[in-house]
Amino acid sequence: AQTVTQSQPEMSVQEAETVTLSCTYDTSESNYYLFWYKQPPSRQMILVIRQEAYKQQNATENRFSVNFQKAAKSFSLKISDSQLGDTAMYFCAFLNNRKLIWGLGTSLAVNP
Amino acid sequence: DADVTQTPRNRITKTGKRIMLECSQTKGHDRMYWYRQDPGLGLRLIYYSFDVKDINKGEISDGYSVSRQAQAKFSLSLESAIPNQTALYFCATSEAKNDYGYTFGSGTRLTVV
Numbered sequence: 001a002q003t004v005t006q007s008q009p010e011m012s013v014q015e016a017e018t019v020t021l022s023c024t025y026d027t028s029e030s031n032y033y034l035f036w037y038k039q040p041p042s043r044q045m046i047l048v049i050r051q052e053a054y055k056q057q058n059a060t061e062n063r064f065s066v067n068f069q070k071a072a073k074s075f076s077l078k079i080s081d082s083q084l085g086d087t088a089m090y091f092c093a094f095l096n097n098r099k100l101i102w103g104l105g106t107s108l109a110v111n112p
Numbered sequence: 113d114a115d116v117t118q119t120p121r122n123r124i125t126k127t128g129k130r131i132m133l134e135c136s137q138t139k140g141h142d143r144m145y146w147y148r149q150d151p152g153l154g155l156r157l158i159y160y161s162f163d164v165k166d167i168n169k170g171e172i173s174d175g176y177s178v179s180r181q182a183q184a185k186f187s188l189s190l191e192s193a194i195p196n197q198t199a200l201y202f203c204a205t206s207e208a209k210n211d212y213g214y215t216f217g218s219g220t221r222l223t224v225v
């Protein structure tokens with residue numbers, strides 16, 4: 001079965017520091033897509049970043065970047081210069097057979 | 113206006129009542145999905161539809177039904193609500209290729225008492 005594992009249920013970071021959220025997945029496919037979604041207290045699900053597996057270059061969106069290790073099936077999210085507004089649940093997701101498979105999430109608190 | 117609109121935003125209903133959650137989208141996407149979110153369980157897929165004539169069960173469809181009235185509308189019904197259906201419900205849409213991920217509505221928080 002295809003699975004997505006987020007091993008850190010909760011994390012905290014000081015404002016302006018850098019934090020990395022872990023995600024591993026299991027698949028036998030060679031071409032696929034990976035995503036990080038953010039769910040702030042407003043509960044809206046927001047796409048943060050996406051990665052295409054056939055691209056070796058790690059995706060970057062402003063302060064958000066990923067470390068994609070295809071052989072290790074690892075897809076971590078790095079948040080630089082953390083801001084209070086980054087406080088949220090973060091979900092890693094993997095696209096399989098036209099549907100997204102979700103991790104259980106990491107709750108990130110950014111402290112002033 | 114939001115790309116994906118869910119109504120109602122919050123709802124409290126009694127056990128045994130029938131309730132419908134509605135979702136409409138202006139993205140022009142073919143694919144629509146219903147998820148429920150519970151603390152510690154993440155997002156679980158209830159039903160999904162790849163076009164108006166295509167409806168598929170997800171991993172937790174028991175106790176739920178759906179209707180795809182048009183490309184832009186996908187409603188979720190609880191025929192006889194029970195307390196363990198208390199959850200946050202999300203509608204989402206995607207393009208046919210899917211590789212740009214999903215666009216979500218703002219969710220419906222349903223409480224069954």
